Amino acid sequence: MVGLRWKVGVELMVEFALGHAWLVPLLPALSFIIIVFLTRPWAKLSSVVSIAAIFSSFLLASSIAYGVFTNPEYIEKPLVYSLRWFGMEGFNVNVGVMIDPTSTMMLFMVTMVATLIQIYSTGYMDGDPQYSTFFAYLSLFAAAMLGLVISSNLLQMFIMWELVGLCSFLLIGFYTFKISAREAAKKAFMTTRVGDFGLLLGLLFLQIKFGTLDLVELAVRVPMFEQFGVSLALLTIIGLLVFIGPIGKSGQFPLHVWLPDAMEGPTPVSALIHAATMVVAGVYLVGRTLFLFTEVPGAMEVVAFIGAFTALFAATIAITQREIKRILAYSTVSQLGYMMLALGVGSLAASMFHLWTTPSLRL
Numbered sequence: 001m002v003g004l005r006w007k008v009g010v011e012l013m014v015e016f017a018l019g020h021a022w023l024v025p026l027l028p029a030l031s032f033i034i035i036v037f038l039t040r041p042w043a044k045l046s047s048v049v050s051i052a053a054i055f056s057s058f059l060l061a062s063s064i065a066y067g068v069f070t071n072p073e074y075i076e077k078p079l080v081y082s083l084r085w086f087g088m089e090g091f092n093v094n095v096g097v098m099i100d101p102t103s104t105m106m107l108f109m110v111t112m113v114a115t116l117i118q119i120y121s122t123g124y125m126d127g128d129p130q131y132s133t134f135f136a137y138l139s140l141f142a143a144a145m146l147g148l149v150i151s152s153n154l155l156q157m158f159i160m161w162e163l164v165g166l167c168s169f170l171l172i173g174f175y176t177f178k179i180s181a182r183e184a185a186k187k188a189f190m191t192t193r194v195g196d197f198g199l200l201l202g203l204l205f206l207q208i209k210f211g212t213l214d215l216v217e218l219a220v221r222v223p224m225f226e227q228f229g230v231s232l233a234l235l236t237i238i239g240l241l242v243f244i245g246p247i248g249k250s251g252q253f254p255l256h257v258w259l260p261d262a263m264e265g266p267t268p269v270s271a272l273i274h275a276a277t278m279v280v281a282g283v284y285l286v287g288r289t290l291f292l293f294t295e296v297p298g299a300m301e302v303v304a305f306i307g308a309f310t311a312l313f314a315a316t317i318a319i320t321q322r323e324i325k326r327i328l329a330y331s332t333v334s335q336l337g338y339m340m341l342a343l344g345v346g347s348l349a350a351s352m353f354h355l356w357t358t359p360s361l362r363l
Helices: 002-019 022-037 043-069 071-078 101-124 131-150 155-174 177-208 215-228 231-249 258-264 267-275 277-290 297-319 324-344 347-362
Strands: 078-089 090-099
Touching: 002 043, 002 071, 022 043, 022 101, 022 131, 043 071, 043 101, 043 131, 043 267, 071 155, 090 131, 101 131, 101 267, 101 277, 101 347, 131 155, 131 267, 131 277, 155 177, 155 231, 155 258, 155 267, 155 277, 177 231, 177 258, 215 231, 231 277, 231 297, 258 267, 267 277, 267 297, 267 324, 277 324, 297 324, 324 347
Parallel strands: none
Antiparallel strands: 078 090
């Protein structure tokens, strides 16, 4: 009887989580609002609110992972639900959620790592005058990253992508009294903006030529690009423009220069950025749009070449460093290069597997 009740309870939890996956990023977003407007004067209460929110997201993400990986239907066909955000003639944008094995894996990993880092931060930041502010930033960062992961269209993903960049700026430069921290935050922000400009151009081309930024619809239309009046050369340019964004966000050569300096932030920030969140956002975006890159071998070769060169280049620099945090930073850049290399040769599974194992080794 107890076993039956447990099974029914798990099934109900899984069903609820799959139907309310939007709560995963919403909970840390709500904790950010609560800390900023209500609990900011009480440091310990702010940390409790932040940890409770991200741990609840972790429980939901775990339930989603159980539901997806125990049901072949979700592995073969993603679960997508959305509502209309705004629109005009010939242009509609929906806010949606897409749950499939790739997004599920990322949800579980990001919530797990973020939960552990926030718990560690309670001791590391103890006594800091901006204790509550730090946890507010962590909550907003987690909300942005989780929102990026479950996005069903590229415009929604781009908005969350930019919010992740803003949060990284705030966290890297958290110690505002340090000139080096302020300069590192500006360097990270400006360098990633270079990549984001290329990504934005690529998204504009996709919208103009294919009439949608929905990932499911693009996956159907892009292979028929000639029917939409798109040449192979233009599609290659679009692919390369989209890839410039991940080059910046994931620290690929030549936009890798910001990542080692990002270690100027508090140690929990370094763990959050380098373990499983911001730096893998670029890898995740390329994986999400792999249907675009597989249609243009030239762009795939560029992804593979940049990834391979970055892996060797950063590893070589890492062995010359003396400070442990910079060694880890360049090592992370190198591992990201391997992930990009795997995507460049068309292996999403290998890239996601390495993405999954790397945070475990770092932590």
